[in-house]
Amino acid sequence: MIKITGLSKSFGELEVLKDISLDVEKGKVIVVIGPSGSGKTTMLRCLNLLETPSGGSIAISNKSIDFTQKVSKKEVTEFRKLTGMVFQGYNLFPHKTALQNVMEGPVIVKKEDKEKARKKAEQLLAKVGLADKLDFYPYQLSGGQQQRVGIARALAMEPEVMLFDEPTSALDPELVGEVLKVMKDLAREGMTMIVVTHEMKFAREVADEILFMDGGYIVEKATPEEFFSNPKEDRTKRFLQLLQ
Amino acid sequence: MFLNNIFTDPEQLQRYTDIATSSLLPLLKGAFLYSLPLAIVSFIIGLVLAVLTALARLSSVKIFQIIARVYVSIIRGTPLLVQLFIIFYGLPNISTEHLTIDPVPAAIIGFSLNVGAYASEIVRASISSISKGQWEAGYSIGMTYGQNLKRIILPQAARVSLPPLSNTFISLIKDTSLAALILVTEMFRKAQEIASTNYEFLLLYSEVALLYWLICFPLSIVQQRLEDRFSRHLLK
Numbered sequence: 001m002i003k004i005t006g007l008s009k010s011f012g013e014l015e016v017l018k019d020i021s022l023d024v025e026k027g028k029v030i031v032v033i034g035p036s037g038s039g040k041t042t043m044l045r046c047l048n049l050l051e052t053p054s055g056g057s058i059a060i061s062n063k064s065i066d067f068t069q070k071v072s073k074k075e076v077t078e079f080r081k082l083t084g085m086v087f088q089g090y091n092l093f094p095h096k097t098a099l100q101n102v103m104e105g106p107v108i109v110k111k112e113d114k115e116k117a118r119k120k121a122e123q124l125l126a127k128v129g130l131a132d133k134l135d136f137y138p139y140q141l142s143g144g145q146q147q148r149v150g151i152a153r154a155l156a157m158e159p160e161v162m163l164f165d166e167p168t169s170a171l172d173p174e175l176v177g178e179v180l181k182v183m184k185d186l187a188r189e190g191m192t193m194i195v196v197t198h199e200m201k202f203a204r205e206v207a208d209e210i211l212f213m214d215g216g217y218i219v220e221k222a223t224p225e226e227f228f229s230n231p232k233e234d235r236t237k238r239f240l241q242l243l244q
Numbered sequence: 245m246f247l248n249n250i251f252t253d254p255e256q257l258q259r260y261t262d263i264a265t266s267s268l269l270p271l272l273k274g275a276f277l278y279s280l281p282l283a284i285v286s287f288i289i290g291l292v293l294a295v296l297t298a299l300a301r302l303s304s305v306k307i308f309q310i311i312a313r314v315y316v317s318i319i320r321g322t323p324l325l326v327q328l329f330i331i332f333y334g335l336p337n338i339s340t341e342h343l344t345i346d347p348v349p350a351a352i353i354g355f356s357l358n359v360g361a362y363a364s365e366i367v368r369a370s371i372s373s374i375s376k377g378q379w380e381a382g383y384s385i386g387m388t389y390g391q392n393l394k395r396i397i398l399p400q401a402a403r404v405s406l407p408p409l410s411n412t413f414i415s416l417i418k419d420t421s422l423a424a425l426i427l428v429t430e431m432f433r434k435a436q437e438i439a440s441t442n443y444e445f446l447l448l449y450s451e452v453a454l455l456y457w458l459i460c461f462p463l464s465i466v467q468q469r470l471e472d473r474f475s476r477h478l479l480k
């Protein structure tokens with residue numbers, strides 16, 4: 001479903017991703033953890049081409065891009081339709097209501113019929129528990145509510161993979177739960193998800209596989225049980241120590 | 245002596261009042277037939293130029309950047325009056341047949357180019373002020389650069405640009421007085437013409453100044469209303 005091969009990314013002199021290769025099966029939930037600067041967010045952003053990798057290739061579903069060649073804008077836009085992203089800072093469109101935020105993609109990008117898009121958007125917002133907040137602007141919503149709108153907005157484009165970039169890191173602790181619940185429901189429904197997070201409990205409960213990244217490499221990859229009880233690499237052990 | 249006359253000589257006061265009232269209509273005609281239309285048309289064209297220039301400056305294509313920078317540098321580095329003179333008096337030197345432009349079109353060209361350059365800096369700053377996350381959110385749902393700009397970025401940038409652009413428009417209304425020097429019969433030129441017949445310079449120029457102020461003052465109220473309307477979606 002997702003095949004990353006030899007991915008690398010440098011920002012000028014700084015090599016942030018060194019040689020990333022990863023296979024993700026459909027329906028799996030991959031949680032990526034690691035210290036700051038490890039490249040985990042960069043890797044995620046390479047998957048929807050918000051960053052352009054310096055080398056390697058990415059294949060999602062039936063589309064693939066080889067970064068040793070020049071990549072056209074059209075290729076990029078088409079590739080992005082396969083993924084949906086949820087941002088740490090929510091990034092909702094402040095001049096649009098919750099409903100309009102969710103409808104924007106289907107109507108403008110997919111050119112769907114407005115009424116159909118509206119109905120689907122209402123369903124999605126109900127799914128994330130915001131049926132009564134359709135006409136509210138982002139400034140009228142709490143952080144947790146905004147993030148749930150963000151999830152609905154990404155889901156509206158019917159992506160093959162959902163990418164989560166530290167979705168709860170900017171939330172007050174009491175609001176984290178409502179967002180994690182939506183993510184758990186999504187996982188249970190079989191969505192392929194790649195989640196960068198510090199929420200270890202979530203990782204233990206929901207992840208099929210945990211990736212530990214450090215210094216631009218994937219250092220260790222294991223199931224949650226294996227990962228937390230029997231980490232193999234020293235760096236992994238040291239990082240887990242810090243979390244105690 | 246002027247002020248002395250008003251307060252001590254009723255005949256003089258009457259004369260001043262007569263001049264003021266009889267000049268009012270010609271001045272207002274100058275304002276509504278020339279000054280205001282000139283300002284409005286030039287502002288609209290200038291705004292289009294400004295957005296294009298701002299986008300060129302922000303683009304990754306080097307040649308667009310260079311053209312934009314040169315354009316803005318030339319306009320900002322030379323006096324508006326000189327620009328108007330070059331267009332109206334100077335171009336015919338190159339070709340009297342093809343490059344002689346009438347006063348009003350010449351004024352529109354001059355003011356549009358001028359507004360375009362100054363306003364492009366305002367537009368560029370407004371667009372840049374919108375956080376990168378907004379662009380990324382648009383891209384992440386599959387938008388192109390054009391869709392992102394039109395649906396997400398420009399609507400938000402418009403709000404930010406409102407105060408400085410209102411400033412630009414109000415300045416432009418006053419700058420239209422310079423068109424008098426390239427023979428456009430707008431309000432200030434009318435004042436000059438009338439004053440040259442009766443020599444009451446202080447009276448006429450004060451009257452026209454008052455009229456400019458009376459035109460500009462409501463505009464700042466309009467600006468406030470527009471700002472309120474554009475910020476409806478924000479926490480106040």
